[in-house]
Amino acid sequence: MFEFFPGNHAWSSTVNLALMAGGSIGDMHRWLGPLRDAPAADLDAWAAAWASMAHQQELLAAAEVKAGYLATAGGRYLRASVYHACGQRQIPLGPTKSESYAAALQAFGNAVDYGNISVERIHVDSPDGMLPGYLIAPDAAEPRPVVIVYGGLDLTKELLFAVVGGTFARRGITCLVIDTPGTGELIRLRGVPTRPDYEVPTAAIIDHLETRHDVDGRHVAVLGISFGGYYAARAAAFEPRVSGCVTWAGHWDSGALWRRRWSEGADGEPASWFLPWVTGTSSIEAAFMKLDRLTLAEVWPLVKQPLLIVHGENDREIPVADAHRAFAAAGADDKRLRIFTAEEGGAEHMQTDDPRPALDLISDWLALHLPVAACPPVASLRTV
Structure with missing residues (x-):
């Protein structure tokens, strides 16, 4: 797999998801590139980079709307929605995650309204x-x-x-x-x-x-x-x-899968909050027990x-x-x-x-x- 962040599979997989959803490698190189030289993964810097990347597309889209280029604006807004949505994936629960998701919904709505997207x-x-x-x-x-x-x-x-x-x-x-x-x-x-x-x-x-x-x-x-x-x-x-x-x-077998990934440390700290959140449980142990039912x-x-x-x-x-x-x-x-x-x-x-x-x-x-x-x-x- 192309690893934009060598050795950081979680961040690299998000970059590849963004590319899969129509994002630009040029955008990610400009905004995420500086994070590759950071001594450790910095979630605040990560969130800020994706938000800035998305906001740039929204500013460009607003200019296209003003010029009357609505389909072009719709494409920009759709790309902004992808960046907002991808940026919040590794962010723990809290205001930053909520604001990023709300921004993704707003940008997508703008994409539909201005870009005449057929949905x-x-x-x-x-x-x-x-x-x-x-x-x-x-x-x-x-x-x-x-x-x-x-x-x-x-x-x-x-x-x-x-x-x-x-x-x-x-x-x-x-x-x-x-x-x-x-x-x-x-x-x-x-x-x-x-x-x-x-x-x-x-x-x-x-x-x-x-x-x-x-x-x-x-x-x-x-x-x-x-x-x-x-x-x-x-x-x-x-x-x-x-x-x-x-x-x-x-x-x-979802339970066996996630227990193995946890034991291997493949997901680390994100799984400790993410799995209880998605499963509606109060601890990682309770999350595993619920996932055991998803076999x-x-x-x-x-x-x-x-x-x-x-x-x-x-x-x-x-x-x-x-x-x-x-x-x-x-x-x-x-x-x-x-x-x-x-x-x-x-x-x-x-x-x-x-x-x-x-x-x-x-x-x-x-x-x-x-x-x-x-x-x-x-x-x-x-x-x-």
């Missing part, structure tokens, strides 16, 4: 309260199948949008990126932690989709990115209305829908062995495991070292497994 804001009623999401639809007169995209432990719907964009819509598939328990707005603004039974929010989402006339609620796939792979597999196993399942990182060992055999697992052979977050175990245990007759290698690129977690081929593979696979063949792919997206 529809929706809210889904669920047992955990309203789930906010963005619907990205192809330009089509007839209802299209849907893929629900779940993020991992520290992703948000805005970052998910920046990563997937119109990839699925260009293949005739409506895409829903949404904040659910333990992610995005639900954990940051309402304190709703993750839950092991992700078929519950999935059922609520599909209930909502079935009420709409512009989507095909009978054909709904789930895509889980990073830790979201657990959510997708669990949803497919226990929600019969799920038509297909993609896990962008193969999961096996797929007995769940994978219940996944009967067409299944795609995408993984990197050098994944340092989730070992590739877990992807092989998941694939072997999955009950689907139609299943595929795609391991990206170091030789071809995309060998890291979420293929952050070369994500585009993985995303294209996922979207092509979904297009083959959802009923879009009768509707040719389109190049444009619907303007909302």
